Amino acid sequence: MSDSSPLPPVRLHSEAELARDALATPLLSRAVRLARWAGPDTRVGAGGELVEEQLPAAAAELGLDGGDAAAYASEAWRVAVDTGLVEVVDEEEGTVTAGADLALVLSGAPQDVLGLWLGALETVLADASVPDLDDIVEAMGEGGEIDFSELDWDPEAEAEFLDGVLGNLYLLTSSEDGPGDGPVPLPALAASMIVPDDMGEPTNDVLEQVSDAMMRLDDQFRLLEPIGLVDFQPVDEALMADADEEPAAPVDDTDVSRYGMVRLTPLGVYGIRARLLEAGFAAPAVGDLADKGADVLLDSTSAFPPAAAQAETEQWLDRREPLAAARELLAAAKGADAEAPLRRLRCQQALSLVGAEASPALRDVLDDAELGGLARVWLTEQGASDVPPPSEGMVFWLTVDTIAAQLAAEGNSAELQALVEGLAAQHGGFFAAAWRVDHPATPDVLEAMGRLHPDKRVAKEARKAAFKARSQQGG
DSSP states (O other): OOTTSOOOOBOOOOHHHHHHHHHHSHHHHHHHHHHHHOOTTOBBOTTSOBOGGGHHHHHHHTTOOSTTHHHHHHHHHHHHHHTTSEEEEETTTTEEEEOGGGGHHHHSOHHHHHHHHHHHHHHHHHHHTSOOHHHHHHTBOGGGOBOHHHHTOOHHHHHHHHHHHHHHHHHHHHSTTSOTTSOEEHHHHHHHHHSOTTOSSOOHHHHHHHHHHHHHHHHHHHHHGGGTSEEEEOOOGGGOSSTTOOOOOOSSGGGGGGGOEEEEOHHHHHHHHHHHHHTTOOOOBTTTTTTSOHHHHHHHHTTSOHHHHHHHHHHHHHTSOHHHHHHHHHHHHOOOSTTHHHHHHHHHHHHTTSOGGGHHHHHTTTTOTTTHHHHHHHHHHTTOSOOOOOOHHHHHHHHHHHHHHHHHHHSSOHHHHHHHHHHHHHOTTHHHHHTTOOOTTHHHHHHHHHHHOSOHHHHHHHHHHHHHHHHHTTO
16 A cells, blocks of 8 residues: 555544444453553563563452463553553552543543553554564573564564555455455455565465465454454354464465454444554545545545445535535636546535535526536536526537546446547537537547547547647647
């Protein structure tokens, strides 16, 4: 992902809903319980960790038993310390007290609670990038020193890999052609990090790397689920023919769910977006533009997928009176710059969501060279019977403007090709008239029509018209 290209906007739950979700996550709720449990007799080590003798009591407080109870209690305590729910008051004595942030759990605003959760998330993400304990033990040499070269662990690379995975999961979740709220197969997520985009059939070596990555992610997502970042279905352990073997990547869709499925929770979408914003990415959310001007709305939504642009526009319109909104949109849609056609397309789409109350604003621009065609289309669709017919020049100008907008929005799409073919078929003298249209995009539109039309004769005619248009415009 590039930090200069905006990601698709995501729909966020309200902060109140997200805060409730955060407090209900197993890990943060355990951390809060331990913070309330801690007292004058609670002892910690030099790093703020609970001393071993305290772990059984901490586990009992959490209602945990079994072989992993102490580890879960230790993890929850570490989160409590890292997030300020617990404060170490005397390092030498190893004593603690309730942290100032513990009060935020009951009396803080939703944003305060989410701040605590984000702090807990950072602790868990750091843990998820650490090698398995068994690997650390194997790499430990004489004297208890860890041989990092033997461990083959690069902390920075591990953190970057996990950040990349979560970024790809966020992108898949927010993309309109992605799974949305549905889960993503673990093999697909691993492949998104390993397999080059231009690779056809993956090599055996690449498939092995994907398999290795799957197993790393299986371990990491097991750690990330208790903090509420993801819903995770782990790899089916029955696929392991041998304890020392890793499963090969699935060969068809029928068994893909057995290789692990993961999705970001609504809280997870919030958390990853917060981290992306902190890292400098443009990561919009639906509703960000509701209090901005129409110029910002049209410019920003020009880069959005259609459904996201409509959702954002609906929220913008909800805050405004229809007639005033229509006038503001029309004023913002004007211009002869390269982005203007797409602004006018977004304006037209926005006006389609406004009722007949906006009619006076559209009638006011009937004689406007840039907006008159758009206004006539809107009024006709509203059922108005007294709409003056457009001049031939206005029809051609609107056609060029529409194609320029479609090119900016979709590129050389199949829909645009169908539009080009239809125009050439319906108007035998289209190119003879179109090159004279006084629109900045006329040469580019005609060149595009020449590229898109499958008939060589018509394509050549379009290219000749483009040459004339460019000569007329002085370049």
